[in-house]
Amino acid sequence: MPIPTLIDAHCHLDFINFDKDRDEVIQRAAQNGISDIIIPGVSTSNWQKIKALCEQHKNLHPCYGLHPYWVDQHQENDLEKLENFIDNTTCLGIGECGLDFRAEQADKKKQQYFFKAQLDIAERKNLPVIIHSVRATEDVIQQLRKYPTLTGMVHSYSGSYEQALQLIELGFYISFGGAITYEHARKLRKVASKIPLTSLLIETDAPDQPDASHQHERNEPAYLTEVINVLVKLRSESTTKIAHHTISNVKNLFGL
Numbered sequence: 001m002p003i004p005t006l007i008d009a010h011c012h013l014d015f016i017n018f019d020k021d022r023d024e025v026i027q028r029a030a031q032n033g034i035s036d037i038i039i040p041g042v043s044t045s046n047w048q049k050i051k052a053l054c055e056q057h058k059n060l061h062p063c064y065g066l067h068p069y070w071v072d073q074h075q076e077n078d079l080e081k082l083e084n085f086i087d088n089t090t091c092l093g094i095g096e097c098g099l100d101f102r103a104e105q106a107d108k109k110k111q112q113y114f115f116k117a118q119l120d121i122a123e124r125k126n127l128p129v130i131i132h133s134v135r136a137t138e139d140v141i142q143q144l145r146k147y148p149t150l151t152g153m154v155h156s157y158s159g160s161y162e163q164a165l166q167l168i169e170l171g172f173y174i175s176f177g178g179a180i181t182y183e184h185a186r187k188l189r190k191v192a193s194k195i196p197l198t199s200l201l202i203e204t205d206a207p208d209q210p211d212a213s214h215q216h217e218r219n220e221p222a223y224l225t226e227v228i229n230v231l232v233k234l235r236s237e238s239t240t241k242i243a244h245h246t247i248s249n250v251k252n253l254f255g256l
């Protein structure tokens, strides 16, 4: 059977983890049927690298943002820098931005501030947002309700099915990665099995979040096939059907 074409909706191909063999990683992705990759920005320091990478490879697509995980590094004027940067380059979306309320991610107030400010930018520029939400889905939904015209995706989704339906209602896609390949992730797998095909995306979040077959290894976009294989089993739908819908969803969202 030929390998179906897939799009990795979220992959940090610019991270230093790929500096030594990035060309091989891109090649392996293509060999495994990954036609395109969306690369989200996480801080001012990586935007230029993403820009250069996406100019070099036409199937890599850039987004720019300020990730909540690195909130301590972000400065007030980074928001102005973000707005100027996206005015002067190709940019498919704002992000990765959002909220991370794990205990070690203390500065909730600063996270909220940068998240809201980036939602404002996305609204002004009419761009979709890529949202990181860890133990914060309720807060994310509360914020998004204030922006009825915004669209976007919640990457590596970890909330409940009910919350997913609220996000879909608000115009958001729900994206799943390596986490669903672990058998013990019962709750998450149940959610992934029920999301409507018209709102479903797949991603690797590489180099992070490797699937069960590559546990403790560096993740890479070629492993997206593991994610879709698990979805096929969980949902009892064909690979072709899931591939077709997730591709058309990502194209719709980012205007590819």
Ligand SMILES: [Zn+2]
Binding pocket: 010, 012, 040, 096, 155, 205
């Ligand atoms: Zn990410």
